[in-house]
Amino acid sequence: MVRPERRTVRDLRRGNRAVLLRALYFAGPTSRHELTALTGLSAATVSNVTGDLLADNIIIEAGLVDSDGGRPRVLLRVNPTYGFAVGVDVGETHVRVELFDLDMNELAKSEFALRPGAHEVDVVVRHILTGIEAVVADSGVPPSKVLGIGVGVPGIVERGPEAMIHAQTFGWDSVPLGTLLRAGTPFPLHIDNGAKTMGQAEMWFGAGRGSRHAVIALIGSGVGASIIADGVTYRGANSSAGEWGHTKIAIGGRGCRCGGRGCLEAYIGAEAVLERAGIDFNTSTEQAAFADLVASGSPVIEETVEYLGAGLANLINLFNPERIVVGGWAGLLLGQHLLTTIKQKAAENCLTQPYSTASIVLGRLGPDAVALGAATLVVDEFLLSTTSASVSREPAVS
Amino acid sequence: MVRPERRTVRDLRRGNRAVLLRALYFAGPTSRHELTALTGLSAATVSNVTGDLLADNIIIEAGLVDSDGGRPRVLLRVNPTYGFAVGVDVGETHVRVELFDLDMNELAKSEFALRPGAHEVDVVVRHILTGIEAVVADSGVPPSKVLGIGVGVPGIVERGPEAMIHAQTFGWDSVPLGTLLRAGTPFPLHIDNGAKTMGQAEMWFGAGRGSRHAVIALIGSGVGASIIADGVTYRGANSSAGEWGHTKIAIGGRGCRCGGRGCLEAYIGAEAVLERAGIDFNTSTEQAAFADLVASGSPVIEETVEYLGAGLANLINLFNPERIVVGGWAGLLLGQHLLTTIKQKAAENCLTQPYSTASIVLGRLGPDAVALGAATLVVDEFLLSTTSASVSREPAVS
């Protein structure tokens, strides 16, 4: 009930430092003057804090800009090579590892194919660990500058050092991925559900930018969602919030991969849609088969859009977002052909007021969004707490 | 993206003051010593801040307690008569106005019946305003000590001074209740959806106590929900979040009062259940008829429980709460007879992991919960910002 946040005068500086750094990160090259407006801090404080950050080499100067007949403004920006973040995407068909600088430029990449249906824990762990070593070596980044590793995985990820994972459709039941990975890598770890990391990527760099309340719907073979409440990924009590795919849209309806009946995923997940249409496929032909089906205008697709619209309407009614981002490869295929119809079906199934204030848009990031989003977990942590670095500052020489 | 919270040293004090006051409010009579543990503040700061609060008469001493052979502890508590809050419940059949002290003792009450289906705006507004005057007069509380008025109403309440209300089932479409009430009363106003105010009452004083992530389901003639995320009522972008009753549980299913089809409310709302069972009733006999039906073990009730279980499962999958509180008169009737079955149906329709960490319990507050919760809106605001009162403090005499 009580939430003690900032207590001492020093926490004040820590907080203001974080606020300023975050503003600088998202606003790009910016002058101290503009930062006063962006952060609400006084010019004096901005000067103090930026001074600290410059001394720590966390931010750097980035050129000058003329002012109308006065002293030119010095632009500041986050030092993109102050540190680096690794993002890992554990998917149904692959393990993908990428290394980014703080500007989220991809500096190295390593990918491993998974045999369909074969997601043995030790294989995946080995791929992740060798991938990390590979991208660090390939990029030439000194290990001391790697801020951490972000990992996006299917299923429910419990918070805590163990990072216990429950992923029925993936064949993982109570896998302590955090413990397993920590044994093989010295870097700080951040593990989260893949739909949530993709959601954060869309919020930071994609279709979600600028909104504080959003839902990112991830529709692929399976179905997930990431809920952004007041700018922050909503996790719930045990970090399993957002399991949209297994909400019931029909009592006693179609069977689902999760073992239940009537799940939304059983109607709009690509795998289920292809099954409903009676189309044979395997993992490698799934996307092409689905694309053909969508283009064909089959009645199965009509029905799928009806269910998708209702599913989105439920999200709008429950979460009242400003924006819904439809993502995932299947979601993008459906959206590219049928966004108008999807919106119409959503409107039919939604209360007027919340529907009218929500916009439904398509995701803008490609297939690397999960890994990118995983890396943003590391950056997010970095932006929050860069204070440890400045602990051993020496008194200024006068 | 940037959330500047505390900036200056003064904000620090304001924040710590609020933290301490809130701790004191919810922990009840407590010594300064215990408050250091509860708030994380140092003994010196607790002493300072409590000194301020005592001087402002916001808190008072409440007796002594022996310590094991040392100086006895002085117990402190919030001064229950420092201020008073009015709660208003606008329901389908009545307008209820109650006045509470800060301990939430009811000091006065005023109630007006509404003719079934007759919710003319001006009538309701007049009832509210005369009710406020009546409870203030009856209680003998000086108007200067009334901290504000909380109002719980059906439908969607937009934030902002107008407090525009959209309540299709109530016959209100874009009613600026805030503007209308402000013209007739000088007190600060807080207007919110009734399901949300009831939810806050259950969180503060009822079955929700102690949980940070919870959903309070309100099942009466209609169906609503209040979502508590991280201890705070989740409102979404435009404060309409939590419209659980109109989420779709069946594509193209039964017609609903909202004009849509397949809404959950059309299956578990008391009005809809009675209709499905083919029972004639009017507003005054509804509750009795529903109670009889529940007791009869009719197949309609079996079906209702099935839908209710699925609806709760959807909430658990999406929000991952620690606790679900089933409230509202119809919800309580169903729960009292059939809680085990409801839980079982929820389990069948929910992912294992989130279900296993969520407990489903019955609401513990009576019919006054909406008004009580509305009054807590006022108290909540009071606990956050009592600083204005202490602006004109004089320097202490030495």
Add this chain to the structure above:
DNA sequence: AATACATAGTCTATATCTTGAAAAAAGTCA
């Protein structure tokens, strides 16, 4: 009764912090 001990609460000195105002820096313009 005097003394020792224990616990609660307050006071003081100190190190920080943010800020407004003044000063300095770094340009343009005439």
Add this chain to the structure above:
DNA sequence: TGACTTTTTTCAAGATATAGACTATGTATT
């Protein structure tokens, strides 16, 4: 060169939390 403009830094003032010393107020023991 000097007036002017705009950005950034410096400085003094005011406010805060904290550690640790100190005071207050009991019980237990001698």
